[in-house]
Amino acid sequence: MKDYSEYSDSKLINLAVAKDELAFKELVSRHRGWAFGFVIKNVGQKETAWDITQEAFVRVYKNLENFRHDASFNTWFHRILYNLCIDHWRKSGRKIKTEYQDELSWDKKRISPTGDQRRENPEKSTKRREVLELLQQALETLSAQHRNIIILREMEGMSYQKIAKITDCPKGTVMSRLHHARKKIIEFMKKHGYSSSEI
Amino acid sequence: MTTKNTGKIEPELLSGFLDQELDPQNKQKVQTYLEQNPDTREQYKELQLFSQQLRELNSIPVQTPEMEPFWKELNSRINLEEAGTQPEPAVSSTELLKIITETRKQPTTTQKIISGFVPAFTGAAVALAVVYFFALATGILDKNQATVNQTTDSKVNQVRNRNTSPKNILVKTKQPDHKNLKNVSNPLLDNKLNNKTLPQPDLNIEKIINKDDSCVIERMDTEDDVITTVFKVKDKDGSMITVIWIPFKDASPTI
Numbered sequence: 001m002k003d004y005s006e007y008s009d010s011k012l013i014n015l016a017v018a019k020d021e022l023a024f025k026e027l028v029s030r031h032r033g034w035a036f037g038f039v040i041k042n043v044g045q046k047e048t049a050w051d052i053t054q055e056a057f058v059r060v061y062k063n064l065e066n067f068r069h070d071a072s073f074n075t076w077f078h079r080i081l082y083n084l085c086i087d088h089w090r091k092s093g094r095k096i097k098t099e100y101q102d103e104l105s106w107d108k109k110r111i112s113p114t115g116d117q118r119r120e121n122p123e124k125s126t127k128r129r130e131v132l133e134l135l136q137q138a139l140e141t142l143s144a145q146h147r148n149i150i151i152l153r154e155m156e157g158m159s160y161q162k163i164a165k166i167t168d169c170p171k172g173t174v175m176s177r178l179h180h181a182r183k184k185i186i187e188f189m190k191k192h193g194y195s196s197s198e199i
Numbered sequence: 200m201t202t203k204n205t206g207k208i209e210p211e212l213l214s215g216f217l218d219q220e221l222d223p224q225n226k227q228k229v230q231t232y233l234e235q236n237p238d239t240r241e242q243y244k245e246l247q248l249f250s251q252q253l254r255e256l257n258s259i260p261v262q263t264p265e266m267e268p269f270w271k272e273l274n275s276r277i278n279l280e281e282a283g284t285q286p287e288p289a290v291s292s293t294e295l296l297k298i299i300t301e302t303r304k305q306p307t308t309t310q311k312i313i314s315g316f317v318p319a320f321t322g323a324a325v326a327l328a329v330v331y332f333f334a335l336a337t338g339i340l341d342k343n344q345a346t347v348n349q350t351t352d353s354k355v356n357q358v359r360n361r362n363t364s365p366k367n368i369l370v371k372t373k374q375p376d377h378k379n380l381k382n383v384s385n386p387l388l389d390n391k392l393n394n395k396t397l398p399q400p401d402l403n404i405e406k407i408i409n410k411d412d413s414c415v416i417e418r419m420d421t422e423d424d425v426i427t428t429v430f431k432v433k434d435k436d437g438s439m440i441t442v443i444w445i446p447f448k449d450a451s452p453t454i
Contacts, residue, residue, distance in 0.1 A: 025270060033263035040261055058276050135252055154250060155257035160220045179211035186245050
């Protein structure tokens with residue numbers, strides 16, 4: 001069996017276009033993890049995230065020939081995922097408070113504290129957990145665009161330029177949307193009695 | 200992005216500054232503004248702290264889906280997509296459905312002759328027989344299953360509406376959930392239409408579906424209180440077989 005693990009995404013795509021199934025499988029193997037992670041942060045439910053990630057790969061497969069090799073596969077695929085998440089939100093409204101939040105119910109085993117957090121006293125630790133829970137709730141109140149932009153920037157750590165490519169809007173719009181999303185989160189936190197001084 | 204003439208900065212520049220995404224000119228402007236405006240400095244501090252907290256949400260591990268089941272399902276979906284784009288057969292399932300529905304109206308002999316019913320019916324019967332024996336031969340359906348089993352427990356399992364095509368409805372068998380069928384907005388499966396009780400969906404469908412990973416329901420219609428379902432199941436060689444199911448009250452389903 002061929003080993004494609006050293007091949008670049010671009011090369012894998014060329015092989016997949018030529019109907020090399022193993023090359024496409026390598027592409028799926030390589031990108032399914034982060035893709036699923038991105039989607040689950042967006043839609044909340046594991047099952048829905050699985051579905052959307054699957055659908056995204058189907059779209060990749062169907063459009064392999066259209067992939068422009070001067071762009072990164074990662075950005076292209078992110079864009080497909082982003083659009084599917086936005087579609088999902090449009091269809092399902094904003095009812096996303098589901099399993100992912102359950103996962104984020106701060107089971108201590110699931111969250112590995114940083115060195116600083118380990119030294120925190122229990123009271124402060126509880127407070128932090130409450131803040132993070134509220135932040136998750138705040139995210140769920142955002143519009144699809146705002147939520148996505150927060151995820152892309154704060155969780156995926158992307159530059160404005162990359163976000164602009166994925167969301168297909170100018171860099172200035174990214175900054176503006178990001179700022180509004182952040183303000184909404186802060187407003188939500190304040191409404192629930194939290195201020196920056198309490199964190 | 201530029202600053203306004205009023206001397207105030209556009210609020211979003213604070214986010215740009217926080218993310219180190221401003222050009223040197225705007226960066227300098229924001230920096231100066233922050234030094235001179237304690238209120239804005241406070242806002243900036245809030246942005247900074249909540250931004251850090253949001254990043255912490257990302258530290259929660261998300262389990263990567265296992266490759267083999269993920270790949271298997273992906274392959275099925277790709278096959279379904281590809282099957283969906285294949286050219287229509289000489290007699291499409293919709294045409295067959297129409298012919299079969301017509302047969303149930305039992306027109307008069309004169310009407311049959313005028314409407315060309317007889318040749319149409321003959322053609323349909325031949326086509327159905329081919330599909331039926333093909334299904335038998337490939338093991339998708341066996342004769343023992345071809346019996347009517349009216350039961351209120353009949354469940355065609357979990358249905359997920361595909362985003363790509365309203366025609367493509369993947370029926371999975373892992374997690375029985377009748378509610379999901381209703382989510383497809385198909386009133387036929389509510390068993391009631393116009394306050395009349397309709398026949399229950401036949402268990403044979405479930406049995407057929409259970410024979411394979413998935414099937415595609417093309418359409419479901421009702422006439423004279425009978426639900427007619429046209430669906431496709433994937434054969435072992437990947438080709439799709441059209442199955443038309445009509446739950447006659449005292450006969451086997453039509454395949």
